[in-house]
Amino acid sequence: MSEPLYQLVYYSRNAVAGDEATFAEAVDAILEASRRNNPAVGITGALLFNAGCFAQVLEGPLSAVEATFERIQQDERHGDVSLLALEPIAARTFGTWAMGFVGRSAENADRFAAVGAGSGFDPERLGGQRIHEILRDLTLQEEALAA
Numbered sequence: 001m002s003e004p005l006y007q008l009v010y011y012s013r014n015a016v017a018g019d020e021a022t023f024a025e026a027v028d029a030i031l032e033a034s035r036r037n038n039p040a041v042g043i044t045g046a047l048l049f050n051a052g053c054f055a056q057v058l059e060g061p062l063s064a065v066e067a068t069f070e071r072i073q074q075d076e077r078h079g080d081v082s083l084l085a086l087e088p089i090a091a092r093t094f095g096t097w098a099m100g101f102v103g104r105s106a107e108n109a110d111r112f113a114a115v116g117a118g119s120g121f122d123p124e125r126l127g128g129q130r131i132h133e134i135l136r137d138l139t140l141q142e143e144a145l146a147a
């Protein structure tokens, strides 16, 4: 019926200078653009911020995933964008999320600290599969809290 689905995982380093409020505003703007653009092209996913790094999973039709990632890569709010995985998937993990965000609430920070402790959140070492799992677990917990 529909186009094959792909999943892309990358991480990057925050390049937003300034205090926490400036950063929170930048994240709000990123999420606003994501939630405006992604549904129109069939993209779902999740974005994590921790220890100065973003990690993001994008899932959807290949052409949409590639076009969105192309735009994201050129965004000056982050740098050192490193692709960790781009592969076909049987089904979406973040089907209800135009772009879930984890990393702001204290609860999530604690949970994430537990998950990331072993690696000190080194996305390169964690790898695409593990980052995908972390984002899945955190967004599911967030969803349960919101319910």
Ligand SMILES: Cc1cc2nc3c(=O)[nH]c(=O)nc-3n(C[C@H](O)[C@H](O)[C@H](O)COP(=O)(O)O)c2cc1C
Pocket (backbone or CB within 6 Å): 030, 033, 034, 035, 037, 038, 047, 054, 056, 068, 071, 072, 073, 074, 075, 077, 078, 099
């Ligand atoms: C870490 C990060 C994640 C982003 N994720 C998305 C995304 O999922 N979808 C999206 O459309 N833009 C995303 N953006 C924003 C894009 O880089 C770009 O600013 C935006 O798509 C422009 O959209 P507009 O022309 O509709 O304002 C992200 C930016 C950053 C820094």
